[in-house]
Amino acid sequence: MQNSGSEKQNILIIGAGLCGSLLALRLGQRGYKVTVIEMRPDLRKTDISAGRSINLALSDRGIKAMNLVGIQDKIEPLCIPMNGRLLHDIEGNTTLAPYSGREHEYINSISRGMLNALLLDEAEKHDNVNIYFNRKCESVDFENTTAHFTEFDTKKEFIEDADIIIATDGAGSALRQSYYLGRKFLFSFSQDYLSHGYKELSILPGENGSYKTYKNALHIWGREAFMLIALPNLDGSFTVTLFLSYEEGDYNFNNLTTKERVLEFFTKYFKDALDLMPNLVEDFFANPTAPLGTVKCSPWHYKGNALLMGDSAHAIVPFYGQGMNASFEDVVEFDKVLDEGHEDWESIFKAYEKSRKQDTDAIADLAIDNFHEMKGHVNHPNFREKRSLEMAFEKTFPNEYSSKYSLVTFNEEVGYREAMLRGRAQDKAILNMLADGRISHSKNLSKEELGLILEKVKAETEAILANK
Template identity: 45%
Template sequence: MQEKNISIAGAGLVGSLLSLYLAKRGHKVEIFERRPDARKNLLDGGRSINLALSDRGLQALAKVGLEEKVLKEMAIPMYGRVMHSREGKLTYQPYGKEGQAINSVSRAGLNMLMMDEAEKRGVKIHFSQACADVDLENASAVYRNREGEERKVESDLLFGADGAFSAVRSIMQKTDRFSYSQEYIEHGYKELEIPAGPNGEFLLEKNALHIWPRGSYMLIALPNPDASFTCTLFFPMDGEVSFASLDTVDKARSFFEKEFADALDMMPNFDRDWQENPDSSLVIIRCFPWTRNAKVALIGDASHAIVPFYGQGMNAGFEDCFVLDRLMDEYGDDWEGLLKAYEVERKPDADAIADLAMRNFVEMRDLTGDPEFLLRKKIEVRFSEKYPEKWSPLYSLVTFSPEVRYSDAIALGKRQDELMAEIMSMPNIHENWDSPEVEERMLALAEKL
């Protein structure tokens, strides 16, 4: 490809990875980041410090030579979910086949690693530079520092990788025929911590994602390398049982004693965490088109922010970079054709994973403790292990099968739901779920997929 001067707004996870892809192809890349350098200022904007890195994200990291380093140095594999009942009973559900795992990684640690790698490969990163204006016709942008001083940056191409509240997208929203929706769900989240034990040990199973499902809300916990767990309470923002109603530490502690007693027993800093950690909102962003004039493009959360319940937000953004790189091979210097192909291919998948994330929220909070749901999963897992060419559970398609598009996975998942409803309606299914009759029926239904 002919060398281009390319600017990226946003040095977060997706912007940093995109810069590695572009630098690898010989382009001159500069990133402009609104926040100060996280490597010098250990602040993360109140966002989750844990993320679930799975096969789509790993595939994207492998293309720039970082997969092994990330897995070796900062990832903790989680092979399944551990559900915690109110009474403290534990139920384990594997995520996939034996050996398959999603990986708990530090958002800040991964971001800093990629920024370091980007600078090693010639990318220039400018911090404390907020995007104030964009010229969509010429791919130029005005950036403002903390003193209010402005600088205009000219580029051949400009990528908006500046998150759910993208400044680049806000300019695109003012153009003709730009579709945009922003939906806040009724739930928000607050982060809490289970620290390491007195001898530096993990107080919960290390290689699992822990869930306390409680119907209209839930608590989850992901492991950290220092043996602590980052816990996230997903909870209604308003209403009778909500962040608004738990307006004192005493009320919150009393609520946890009733609903999450085993978790509370491992939270010596609960009072401090509840008071100091913010109640944060969750938003879904959809928009189209993602590109303008073959010179400006949105990527990652700037084009498709989703809720975190499938653990695919980062993975989907990384997959954007992976797909864009593949299209560079196909289109070469035809940036107009390349960017049009990029948005047309990725938009259906972005919409699909947004829908899947909300679906998984309902599953995690309402169904992971439900005997009917657990039996259905058991039947699906057993059948897919015996006949992998005939049936792959939806979660496995999304999480462990990067060759399957999100849009194809959700379509197949809907057909599987219909077929499994027939299986679950069979007489005495709870006693006969592992019988030859059920297997034969599954084989017959699988032919319809």
């Protein structure tokens, strides 16, 4: 039973979202007998988006996973490159802040539904992969490696047996809840909610599927206490998301209860966005308000029987655009561990968690940081000066510098934890040195002058890293 190399191993995957369907595809390619059971209907047949996470940002870590399973060519047509942040101030003026000084580095807006459908199609091409929908996992008996499901239509209950169970069932994972409630071992667990929630809105397409505002950017209306963002879709629309406190401040989700209040709020803070959203009020009251939570836990696995992967192990807030990318990278890292020739599933799960957890903890923390960066810091002069200096470094010395954002987003060979430590030290170095006048930035710097500044930043960064 524990010979993990055997192709006769039955693997049960709970959840056919982005992570589960990619995992099923990869394990199918490796020859395992894979059963995937999903709570919701098949999204290829039913629209189940319901105003939540309609599109996502796909970047290098996620693309690496697409390469692993060989579908990068099928992904490309679904992608809309976003080269930077388009910052909208309260008067409606805009500034494009590139994500990188290297032109080939950008992120991609992609439809969750289309990407998930593609992954399901590809997984199902393998005879050894079977996917079932409309069956909700109620609990997992991780001692006996069985899971308890209820069929949505008939309410019929059944037990599924497997050699191993991998739960990719998201932030509300049934396996994780079974770990917590089972009290069979010491399960460290946290769920942390921000005081802010989010609501999806939309800018509808212009005539003939044209875009009503600039297509190739992630739009941000940062207002310190709250913000609005927008990502482009292939049909010319943008998915807009409002991040706002539930109860703090003059305007919050709890008190935006009338058409008049909502319009007043948008007129005051997001006038140029409101002009593009005649459908605002309708969307606002039709779409749900959802919470923003971070989940961490350990251990992810129980012996060689069960494993949490993706959001079920590490749900993060969306502000670094890394939730999907991190979950895809999970599959890449798990696949790498499968190649290491471990003797049994327990060793595999242990090795995977040992190398992976520090990185998913790091991206969770980085995502919280970026919430504050996007809401407010992007508007501050010292932050902007730091970014323009970093853009100049990346452009002029492309092999010698990567900003924190670049390390996280475009350097898939650097783990999240290393990216976090180095990136934070760089940020601190540059902000300190700008503040006390040891360096400064202007557009007129020669390459040599810029190079000297870069050396200073590098030295200060190393000093900060050594002092940790």
